[in-house]
Amino acid sequence: MTQPTNRRDALKCLGVGAGTLFTLQGGVFSAFDLAEAQENMGTPLFLQISDTHIGFNKDANPDVVGTLNRTIDMVNAMPKQPGLVIHTGDITHLSKASEFDTANQLLSRLKVSELHVVPGEHDVTDGPGGEFFGRFGKASNNRGYYSFDAHGVHFVALVNVMNFKPNGLGGLGDDQMAWLKDDLAGRSASQPIVVFAHMPLWTIYQPWGWGTGEGDQIAELLRRFGSVTVLNGHIHQIVQKVEGNILFHTARSTAYPQPQAGNGPGPGPLVVPADQLPGMLGITTVAARKKKLSLTDSTLA
Amino acid sequence: MKSNIFAFAVLIAACATAPAAHAADATVVMKNFDYSPMDVTITAGSTVTWKNLDGEPHTVTSADGTFRSPALDENDTYQFKFDKPGVYKYLCSIHPKMMATITVK
Numbered sequence: 001m002t003q004p005t006n007r008r009d010a011l012k013c014l015g016v017g018a019g020t021l022f023t024l025q026g027g028v029f030s031a032f033d034l035a036e037a038q039e040n041m042g043t044p045l046f047l048q049i050s051d052t053h054i055g056f057n058k059d060a061n062p063d064v065v066g067t068l069n070r071t072i073d074m075v076n077a078m079p080k081q082p083g084l085v086i087h088t089g090d091i092t093h094l095s096k097a098s099e100f101d102t103a104n105q106l107l108s109r110l111k112v113s114e115l116h117v118v119p120g121e122h123d124v125t126d127g128p129g130g131e132f133f134g135r136f137g138k139a140s141n142n143r144g145y146y147s148f149d150a151h152g153v154h155f156v157a158l159v160n161v162m163n164f165k166p167n168g169l170g171g172l173g174d175d176q177m178a179w180l181k182d183d184l185a186g187r188s189a190s191q192p193i194v195v196f197a198h199m200p201l202w203t204i205y206q207p208w209g210w211g212t213g214e215g216d217q218i219a220e221l222l223r224r225f226g227s228v229t230v231l232n233g234h235i236h237q238i239v240q241k242v243e244g245n246i247l248f249h250t251a252r253s254t255a256y257p258q259p260q261a262g263n264g265p266g267p268g269p270l271v272v273p274a275d276q277l278p279g280m281l282g283i284t285t286v287a288a289r290k291k292k293l294s295l296t297d298s299t300l301a
Numbered sequence: 302m303k304s305n306i307f308a309f310a311v312l313i314a315a316c317a318t319a320p321a322a323h324a325a326d327a328t329v330v331m332k333n334f335d336y337s338p339m340d341v342t343i344t345a346g347s348t349v350t351w352k353n354l355d356g357e358p359h360t361v362t363s364a365d366g367t368f369r370s371p372a373l374d375e376n377d378t379y380q381f382k383f384d385k386p387g388v389y390k391y392l393c394s395i396h397p398k399m400m401a402t403i404t405v406k
Binding site: 122 | 333334355356357358360362369371372374375392394395396397398
């Protein structure tokens with residue numbers, strides 16, 4: 001291997017070549033070049049992995065174990081390890097016990113020991129008493145949704161894949177909405193908030209169910225906070241929106257890409273040439289500097 | 302009049318010997334993110350077989366919890382025998398835009 005000649009090349013060696021960093025400054029996001037921004041970045045607060053789809057074996061990626069392993073290697077090679085890892089669901093493809101076993105085995109290789117998980121619809125096809133809750137339900141009394149505080153940030157984990165709306169959008173349901181309202185009430189508006197769920201919490205494309213029925217109500221509850229980051233997966237591609245102080249962001253998958261909204265008969269796996277696949281898979285890193293959160297998307301390319 | 306009654310009796314006998322329950326069984330396929338056919342009517346005691354022809358997994362999940370298939374990968378099938386009359390709505394719990402109905406008479 002040749003010696004990197006500059007910082008940009010050095011970063012490529014670490015597998016963090018492609019990416020854009022967004023920093024919140026007075027409610028306005030500005031984009032910076034990743035290679036330069038990385039110089040000043042603090043310790044990553046946390047890292048988001050999504051849509052690992054262990055059990056998937058079709059043309060779009062016959063080796064999802066391999067790409068997750070590469071992802072984990074990339075994370076473990078980061079010079080500063082994040083405080084915790086969030087998995088935004090679709091850990092498995094078919095909710096099978098063997099798929100969860102494989103996923104657990106792979107994810108346990110992460111140097112970061114604190115892992116937070118919300119289910120995707122692929123994880124809970126066996127319902128509320130199924131494999132997912134048997135493994136991850138304890139922290140939330142089998143509800144799946146919960147909150148916690150870490151490094152001064154309030155994290156909220158939501159489940160929007162078990163109470164679908166009649167139009168196919170994801171949903172929280174009345175109990176969870178009441179819980180969320182209660183959880184946020186009385187909290188200082190200056191505390192950074194991170195909300196994560198599997199399906200997008202705002203409507204990206206209703207015909208494919210890419211959204212959450214209570215999205216507007218959720219945004220209303222979050223509006224008064226100075227820094228809100230909403231992280232989702234599900235659509236296997238980056239889509240981002242800024243609304244006031246709220247940044248909505250969907251992450252890439254580590255398994256396979258999906259078509260852009262409305263492109264094709266439905267939201268199925270997208271087959272791309274093998275050499276293009278690593279550039280369409282990846283993770284999101286979130287760093288904290290004072291009260292600002294900054295997001296970095298990195299691919300496996 | 303007498304001959305009419307005789308003909309009716311023959312018809313009854315013919316029906317009794319036919320495999321009535323099997324004839325009423327139905328098959329639904331999942332293709333291009335839809336159930337086909339979307340509305341199926343069967344008689345009580347009949348069995349419905351679902352088969353997924355998509356590369357993406359689907360489920361057969363009833364709205365009221367009466368039946369729930371596991372995630373069906375491509376070419377996987379699921380069967381359920383409907384003993385009680387009623388209108389059973391179901392959806393794919395992975396792609397909830399997919400909705401369909403089984404009517405049992």
